[in-house]
Amino acid sequence: MIARRLALALLIVAPCALARAESAMAPLLKPLDLAGYPTRTTPPHFSGSTIDARRLAIDDLRGKVVLVNFWASWCAECRPEMPVFERLHRELAPKGLAVVGVNAREERAAIHRYATELGLTFPLVLDHDGKINAAYGVVGLPTTFVVARDGRVVALAVGPREWAGASARALFHALLAEPSPDR
Amino acid sequence: MGIQILAVSANTTFSQQTFAESLKLPYPLLSDFPDRKVIRAYGILNDRTMTANRTFFLIDPRGTIRKRWIVENPTTTVVYSDTLLRDIRAIIEKP
Numbered sequence: 237m238i239a240r241r242l243a244l245a246l247l248i249v250a251p252c253a254l255a256r257a258e259s260a261m262a263p264l265l266k267p268l269d270l271a272g273y274p275t276r277t278t279p280p281h282f283s284g285s286t287i288d289a290r291r292l293a294i295d296d297l298r299g300k301v302v303l304v305n306f307w308a309s310w311c312a313e314c315r316p317e318m319p320v321f322e323r324l325h326r327e328l329a330p331k332g333l334a335v336v337g338v339n340a341r342e343e344r345a346a347i348h349r350y351a352t353e354l355g356l357t358f359p360l361v362l363d364h365d366g367k368i369n370a371a372y373g374v375v376g377l378p379t380t381f382v383v384a385r386d387g388r389v390v391a392l393a394v395g396p397r398e399w400a401g402a403s404a405r406a407l408f409h410a411l412l413a414e415p416s417p418d419r
Numbered sequence: 420m421g422i423q424i425l426a427v428s429a430n431t432t433f434s435q436q437t438f439a440e441s442l443k444l445p446y447p448l449l450s451d452f453p454d455r456k457v458i459r460a461y462g463i464l465n466d467r468t469m470t471a472n473r474t475f476f477l478i479d480p481r482g483t484i485r486k487r488w489i490v491e492n493p494t495t496t497v498v499y500s501d502t503l504l505r506d507i508r509a510i511i512e513k514p
Contacts, residue, residue, distance in 0.1 A: 271440045280433055373430065373437030389433075394441045 261390050264410055267403035270382070270391035279304070279381060279389045280371040284338070284361040287348050292336065292359050294383075300334040301411040302383040303399075306369060308340040309350040311377040313396045318354050320400045324408070325358040331412050332385065335359075340377060341366050382407070385416045420504075420511065427451050429458060429470045463489075477507055485510050 265272050283293035294302065305321060307314040318337075325335040335358040339347050347360055363369055372381065380399075382391040390411065398404060424446040428435065435448040451457045451471075458464045458471040465472050473493035477486045486506065490496050
């Protein structure tokens with residue numbers, strides 16, 4: 237994977253710095269150790285089939301706060317997060333939070349078994365060929381993105397986080413309080 | 420050693436940011452997507468995959484390419500930093 241992605245490395249003898257715009261959300265990201273994004277960054281479009289054979293496109297979720305979690309059933313660190321995402325889905329979906337799980341290259345039957353075992357009802361998107369994972373640059377699981385109502389991506393978490401804790405809730409509530417672009 | 424590492428790939432900046440964060444990379448990743456101008460200019464574009472063939476270039480302060488390492492079988496080859504560093508050191512120390 238690394239070999240494919242870091243296809244070319246240049247070694248030069250000159251200092252270089254990449255400027256990164258500071259996010260206004262920074263104080264809310266820090267307690268969760270979330271990486272921020274430059275202003276107006278939008279996540280790659282994806283459209284996929286869910287385990288219950290519905291189509292889900294991230295663009296259709298514009299107007300909602302979206303939590304996109306990349307996971308797999310074999311990922312030990314993913315497992316404790318799933319019931320937490322389910323709780324957030326049940327509690328905050330009426331307020332405008334959409335939780336979406338994107339699986340990594342597993343078959344529908346395996347995902348279905350896992351979802352049944354853990355009682356997951358939020359949408360789980362299949363990614364047999366790994367194209368969605370690749371578009372998002374996911375190389376480790378779990379990896380989670382948080383997208384605001386206006387479609388800008390706000391945060392990235394590589395590895396598990398305390399998504400049910402006070403810091404995460406403060407982030408979600410701040411994002412849910414933002415006006416929807418459709419209003 | 421006074422060397423700056425820059426990594427270039429045909430991935431989007433969004434994808435690269437996730438990748439860099441995942442591996443905690445301490446050097447910049449540069450996106451050559453969608454035009455792949457740099458990758459073409461360096462002559463290492465794989466026309467089938469539209470990605471770069473995995474290659475390292477060593478460029479000196481005057482902008483001269485001093486050495487090129489082409490990685491054969493890039494999906495299975497491990498590039499050992501010790502070997503690379505030894506080679507780089509030998510080149511840099513040459514007058």
